[in-house]
Amino acid sequence: FFDLFSSSKKPPYTLPPSPPTFPIIGNFLWVRKSVFQIEQSLRRFSRSLGPMVTLYIGPRPSIFVFDRSLTHQALIQCGSLFSDRPNSLPADKIMNSNQHNISSGSYGPNWRLFRRNLTSEILHPSRVKSYSHARKWVLDILFDGLQEKAKSGESVEVLVQFQYAMLSLLVLMCFGDKLSQQHIKEIGDLQRRVFTGFGRFALLNLWPRVTKILLRKKWDQLFKLRKDLEDAYIPLIRARKKAKDERLSNKGSDDYVLAYVDTLLDLELPEEKRKLDEAEMVTLAAEFINAGTDTTSTALQWVMANLVKYPHIQDRLLVEIKGVVGDSVEEIKEEELQKIPYLKAVILEGLRRHPPAHFVVPHCVTEDTVLGGYLIPKNSTINFMVADMGWDPKVWEDPMAFKPERFMGEKVFDITGSREIKMMPFGVGRRICPGLGLALLHLEYFVANLIWKFEWKAMDGDDISLEEKKEFTVVMKTPLMAHISPRKS
Numbered sequence: 001f002f003d004l005f006s007s008s009k010k011p012p013y014t015l016p017p018s019p020p021t022f023p024i025i026g027n028f029l030w031v032r033k034s035v036f037q038i039e040q041s042l043r044r045f046s047r048s049l050g051p052m053v054t055l056y057i058g059p060r061p062s063i064f065v066f067d068r069s070l071t072h073q074a075l076i077q078c079g080s081l082f083s084d085r086p087n088s089l090p091a092d093k094i095m096n097s098n099q100h101n102i103s104s105g106s107y108g109p110n111w112r113l114f115r116r117n118l119t120s121e122i123l124h125p126s127r128v129k130s131y132s133h134a135r136k137w138v139l140d141i142l143f144d145g146l147q148e149k150a151k152s153g154e155s156v157e158v159l160v161q162f163q164y165a166m167l168s169l170l171v172l173m174c175f176g177d178k179l180s181q182q183h184i185k186e187i188g189d190l191q192r193r194v195f196t197g198f199g200r201f202a203l204l205n206l207w208p209r210v211t212k213i214l215l216r217k218k219w220d221q222l223f224k225l226r227k228d229l230e231d232a233y234i235p236l237i238r239a240r241k242k243a244k245d246e247r248l249s250n251k252g253s254d255d256y257v258l259a260y261v262d263t264l265l266d267l268e269l270p271e272e273k274r275k276l277d278e279a280e281m282v283t284l285a286a287e288f289i290n291a292g293t294d295t296t297s298t299a300l301q302w303v304m305a306n307l308v309k310y311p312h313i314q315d316r317l318l319v320e321i322k323g324v325v326g327d328s329v330e331e332i333k334e335e336e337l338q339k340i341p342y343l344k345a346v347i348l349e350g351l352r353r354h355p356p357a358h359f360v361v362p363h364c365v366t367e368d369t370v371l372g373g374y375l376i377p378k379n380s381t382i383n384f385m386v387a388d389m390g391w392d393p394k395v396w397e398d399p400m401a402f403k404p405e406r407f408m409g410e411k412v413f414d415i416t417g418s419r420e421i422k423m424m425p426f427g428v429g430r431r432i433c434p435g436l437g438l439a440l441l442h443l444e445y446f447v448a449n450l451i452w453k454f455e456w457k458a459m460d461g462d463d464i465s466l467e468e469k470k471e472f473t474v475v476m477k478t479p480l481m482a483h484i485s486p487r488k489s
């Protein structure tokens with residue numbers, strides 16, 4: 001396979017080049033840096049070191065790949081070698097039930113079971129359709145909130161509304177649709193504490209034996225967070241189990257829609273031959289909500305920011321929608337979305353220019369391997385520079401400009417990168433985001449309806465800054481402020 005051979009056949013390969021570093025202290029310094037700082041340093045190093053760079057962050061070497069074709073070789077052509085996940089570090093194991101979830105699970109039977117369950121039971125198009133009532137409910141709540149804000153006549157911040165909308169959808173798909181708005185908000189607060197924890201607890205992993213003594217309080221905070229998550233989710237899981245038992249004995253209601261946790265109740269781990277315990281179900285439910293909420297609301301905010309910044313693009317989108325649905329409809333129905341190619345182009349351009357994740361989740365190889373002439377050892381992690389690939393001037397003319405027209409060719413754009421990677425906001429290959437279809441549906445549905453219902457403008461003198469800030473995803477440094485006015489009374 002190109003220059004990818006088993007290392008045993010062609011010694012002596014070395015790791016990709018790394019910048020000069022001080023042992024131990026250098027490692028400590030990298031762990032203290034934010035992912036955003038690391039990304040900027042990596043870009044600098046890659047200019048002198050080439051398309052693959054090694055950093056010594058934490059206990060094992062971390063390799064980063066900038067090149068689209070090397071990424072294609074690794075993740076698509078040699079997918080079975082490059083689709084493993086590294087062993088989780090001690091603090092992460094507390095939150096992921098010892099890697100019993102999809103995103104951190106090793107490439108093996110449990111991961112395959114969890115992933116297949118999610119894609120075939122919940123994310124299958126016909127099942128996704130069965131949640132359309134939830135999307136309509138959430139859209140109405142979003143409209144009410146924005147209507148309220150529109151009355152003020154001032155520029156208003158909309159991120160909180162977007163986050164709440166996406167959260168509600170994922171919570172309802174996860175636990176069923178009987179939850180109040182207040183309950184959903186509480187889940188949102190908890191999930192926010194979970195993912196802001198990722199950065200806060202990173203230091204605990206460096207020398208767990210030492211930090212367990214020196215940073216005892218931080219470890220206690222981590223255990224408390226995990227307990228809070230279980231206290232919040234276990235009653236919801238038990239309620240679904242009870243409803244299921246009642247339905248089986250024919251006492252349940254008819255308006256039943258399958259929820260993600262229902263599918264977890266029956267799963268049996270193939271090797272251990274046992275069902276999931278409640279803590280493992282909590283982990284999978286938290287992963288589902290976490291993976292689909294912040295990513296999608298971040299992408300929604302970036303797209304809307306560009307539509308405010310560039311009114312001619314917003315105008316064209318409105319005209320294209322009108323051309324499909326006519327003048328008189330109240331809202332855009334899901335069935336119409338596929339008929340509006342410019343809408344898809346706006347969303348794809350948003351994901352290319354502002355991918356919510358600038359890296360994939362760290363991968364590792366199942367055995368020592370060679371890529372691009374360098375050794376990729378089994379004990380290293382390997383990651384791929386998502387944002388840089390979508391900004392490659394060899395593929396995209398004027399890559400930092402927002403131009404949906406790029407996607408208006410005759411051919412349907414292949415976002416899975418199966419033949420060639422031009423951008424990879426959802427990753428590619430065997431670990432590609434399983435929520436890709438759902439995320440695109442949510443983005444198209446909400447963008448179309450937000451533009452249909454309201455005119456979005458920057459206030460005179462306001463500049464929409466596209467500066468980035470790293471949180472769980474890469475968000476707008478200055479959250480979108482817009483003046484919104486209803487298009488029809």
Ligand code: HEM
Pocket residue numbers: 102103104115287288291292293295296299355356357359360361362425426427428430431432433434435436438439
């Ligand atoms: C705009 C929205 C989204 C973006 C940009 C996004 C992006 C990504 C990326 C980059 C990965 C890592 C791929 C890799 O490691 O190679 C990933 C993995 C994952 N995503 Fe998404 N995602 C989005 C929405 C969703 C939704 C809606 C769900 C679930 C309902 C979801 C569930 C997952 C899961 C479970 C994984 C782990 C897959 C595995 O390890 O096998 N994501 N996503």
